[in-house]
Amino acid sequence: xxxxxxRGVLSPVVxxxxxDLSPDPERFVRHCRWLLSQNVGLAAFGTNSEANSLSAExxxxxxxxxxxxxxxxxxxxxxxxCCALPDSVRLSAHAVKLGCAGVLMLPPFYYKGVSxxxxxxxxxxVIERVGxxxxxxxxxxxxxxxxxxxxxxxxxxxLKAYPDSVAGMKxxxxxxxNTKAVLDAFAPAGFxxxxxxxxxxxxxMRGGGVGCISATANVNPGPIARLAATWKSPDADNxxxxxxxxxxxxxxxxxxxxxxxxxxxxxxxxxWAAVRPPLVELDAAQASALVAQLQxxxxxxxxxASTR
Amino acid sequence: xxxxxxRGVLSPVVxxxxxDLSPDPERFVRHCRWLLSQNVGLAAFGTNSEANSLSAExxxxxxxxxxxxxxxxxxxxxxxxCCALPDSVRLSAHAVKLGCAGVLMLPPFYYKGVSxxxxxxxxxxVIERVGxxxxxxxxxxxxxxxxxxxxxxxxxxxLKAYPDSVAGMKxxxxxxxNTKAVLDAFAPAGFxxxxxxxxxxxxxMRGGGVGCISATANVNPGPIARLAATWKSPDADNxxxxxxxxxxxxxxxxxxxxxxxxxxxxxxxxxWAAVRPPLVELDAAQASALVAQLQxxxxxxxxxASTR
Numbered sequence: 001x002x003x004x005x006x007r008g009v010l011s012p013v014v015x016x017x018x019x020d021l022s023p024d025p026e027r028f029v030r031h032c033r034w035l036l037s038q039n040v041g042l043a044a045f046g047t048n049s050e051a052n053s054l055s056a057e058x059x060x061x062x063x064x065x066x067x068x069x070x071x072x073x074x075x076x077x078x079x080x081x082c083c084a085l086p087d088s089v090r091l092s093a094h095a096v097k098l099g100c101a102g103v104l105m106l107p108p109f110y111y112k113g114v115s116x117x118x119x120x121x122x123x124x125x126v127i128e129r130v131g132x133x134x135x136x137x138x139x140x141x142x143x144x145x146x147x148x149x150x151x152x153x154x155x156x157x158x159l160k161a162y163p164d165s166v167a168g169m170k171x172x173x174x175x176x177x178n179t180k181a182v183l184d185a186f187a188p189a190g191f192x193x194x195x196x197x198x199x200x201x202x203x204x205m206r207g208g209g210v211g212c213i214s215a216t217a218n219v220n221p222g223p224i225a226r227l228a229a230t231w232k233s234p235d236a237d238n239x240x241x242x243x244x245x246x247x248x249x250x251x252x253x254x255x256x257x258x259x260x261x262x263x264x265x266x267x268x269x270x271x272w273a274a275v276r277p278p279l280v281e282l283d284a285a286q287a288s289a290l291v292a293q294l295q296x297x298x299x300x301x302x303x304x305a306s307t308r
Numbered sequence: 309x310x311x312x313x314x315r316g317v318l319s320p321v322v323x324x325x326x327x328d329l330s331p332d333p334e335r336f337v338r339h340c341r342w343l344l345s346q347n348v349g350l351a352a353f354g355t356n357s358e359a360n361s362l363s364a365e366x367x368x369x370x371x372x373x374x375x376x377x378x379x380x381x382x383x384x385x386x387x388x389x390c391c392a393l394p395d396s397v398r399l400s401a402h403a404v405k406l407g408c409a410g411v412l413m414l415p416p417f418y419y420k421g422v423s424x425x426x427x428x429x430x431x432x433x434v435i436e437r438v439g440x441x442x443x444x445x446x447x448x449x450x451x452x453x454x455x456x457x458x459x460x461x462x463x464x465x466x467l468k469a470y471p472d473s474v475a476g477m478k479x480x481x482x483x484x485x486n487t488k489a490v491l492d493a494f495a496p497a498g499f500x501x502x503x504x505x506x507x508x509x510x511x512x513m514r515g516g517g518v519g520c521i522s523a524t525a526n527v528n529p530g531p532i533a534r535l536a537a538t539w540k541s542p543d544a545d546n547x548x549x550x551x552x553x554x555x556x557x558x559x560x561x562x563x564x565x566x567x568x569x570x571x572x573x574x575x576x577x578x579x580w581a582a583v584r585p586p587l588v589e590l591d592a593a594q595a596s597a598l599v600a601q602l603q604x605x606x607x608x609x610x611x612x613a614s615t616r
Contacts, residue, residue, distance in 0.1 A: 021393065021433070052391040052418035055398075056363075083360040083391075085329065085584055090363075107586065109418065110360035112453055114586040122585035125329070145420055147455055148586075276393055277433055278416045278426035278456075 005167060005192060006077055006101035007210040009225045011035050011217035012046025014259050017274040023058050025065040032066055034304055036075060038221035043104055045079035047145055048215040048256055053276040056087050060094050073099035081106030081140060089129045102136035102167055109146040116154045123158055127165045135165050142172035152185055170213045172196025183207040198224045199247055202240040205231040215255050219262045219301060220246050249293045253286060261287040266301035313500060314385055314409035315518040317533045319343050319525035320354025322567050325582040331366050333373040340374055342612055344383060346529035351412055353387035355453055356523040356564055361584040364395050368402050381407035389414030389448060397437045410444035410475055417454040424462045431466055435473045443473050450480035460493055478521045480504025491515045506532045507555055510548040513539040523563050527570045527609060528554050557601045569595040574609035
């Protein structure tokens with residue numbers, strides 16, 4: 001059942017905008033192609049993609065542009081979970097139709113303090129309405145942002161009701177004890193757990209995880225993918241340590257504008273810096289400081305500039 | 309400038325759903341007509357309308373149905389603030405085109421910890437892109453749900469930049485000290501402040517407010533509107549006390565399903581109980597208990613059943 005599933009390292013691909021703040025498909029396709037060349041898959045329309053600042057129509061058009069450009073939908077896990085049921089259904093059905101390996105699904109995140117019964121119904125309605133055996137749902141647990149958690153009892157209930165459709169989870173809680181509990185409870189039965197940051201990549205692989213889905217895979221894809229592929233090697237702990245150094249620098253800034261500032265610099269393309277409100281781009285001093293900190297660690301984005 | 313503005317009591321109109329969970333325009337129009345008959349205006353597509361569980365298309369169609377049914381758009385303040393800029397622009401422009409008195413605008417609410425600069429840009433982009441002098445924006449401060457606050461410095465900056473478009477605020481903080489601070493700072497210059505519950509109706513009117521926008525105005529519209537109209541009368545404090553008794557009962561349940569349970573009962577229309585996930589309707593025991601508590605206070609919804 002799980003042999004052909006999408007695994008390893010995925011990036012919530014940052015979404016480039018034109019000066020008028022409309023999405024920029026050309027830059028988007030180029031960045032996705034570069035990520036794939038670094039052995040990183042495409043969790044497009046994640047939190048760090050500013051996906052919730054995009055309309056459903058904008059997401060669908062960008063996804064179509066990737067597929068039209070010849071990128072492999074088997075390496076794609078677009079985010080499709082919205083507040084409104086019809087939007088989640090429409091985006092998920094669209095992704096399945098395009099052949100995407102899976103969809104990463106936020107719970108409806110406006111109403112807070114909702115019950116597991118209500119969240120079960122929310123996911124169940126999407127799965128039933130999409131009604132396609134090819135659908136693979138990855139539950140997206142990101143309580144620091146969504147403020148609506150996906151609990152272990154909810155996972156258990158969804159797996160029991162939809163064992164073929166519910167394929168795994170991204171855990172962006174930043175709480176290893178939660179990730180470990182999910183791994184221990186569900187990974188042995190084939191539930192694919194992706195920690196939401198490479199910080200937990202090695203611990204996750206050792207605990208039965210299948211990779212990670214990480215913002216910083218937008219800028220440091222090769223080394224993160226290398227650890228996922230070689231986590232049993234003797235230098236795995238050293239690799240993890242080097243990844244953590246880069247991650248720590250990035251976390252010293254607001255993540256999304258910092259990712260875009262790094263891509264602007266190493267790609268030689270100032271147009272990448274734009275973000276949609278309510279986010280604000282790094283100012284010149286912040287961007288310079290970020291670049292200097294990364295350079296001091298020997299950081300590079302090999303091949304990025306040549307794709308511009 | 310402010311003479312013809314929408315004021316008094318408004319209801320975030322609950323949205324009825326058919327058994328397949330699609331919106332039910334007929335029940336919606338009937339409930340809105342009843343609210344208007346009780347001197348309560350229509351803040352359709354608010355938090356208690358499950359607006360964020362509706363797609364943009366569903367909201368626009370429901371609003372068109374109200375106007376087509378002959379209801380006065382001058383008594384409407386639909387919610388139009390979404391996470392994605394193009395959705396907020398589209399909904400706001402649509403409401404203005406239909407002649408709505410104003411729009412109630414949530415900040416983009418997915419990303420947390422965003423700056424006032426980013427939120428200023430978010431509102432400014434919507435106002436600029438709608439680009440219509442008839443637009444009247446009411447800022448929607450509801451930190452317990454949106455988790456993204458609208459601060460006093462942000463209001464000040466928006467008022468300075470867009471004095472004609474930024475007309476007022478709904479304060480659903482539940483924090484009277486915040487409402488009072490907003491009233492003191494901005495009401496004297498014509499900024500219309502609506503507390504987010506009738507709990508603060510009398511205090512708000514005495515402090516320079518213009519009414520309230522309250523979930524429970526869906527079920528108790530007449531008495532709430534009466535206090536707004538007669539707040540200077542000697543029995544105002546007694547009126548407030550009676551409103552508080554009903555509000556307290558409603559707050560003992562999850563608000564949205566409780567509103568729908570009350571409408572189901574007093575309207576003699578079981579079809580009203582449906583909610584969209586992630587919400588869950590009251591069970592039979594809860595609904596019975598709610599009705600009994602309300603009946604014990606002499607509660608009624610006069611004229612509701614005859615509109616069914």
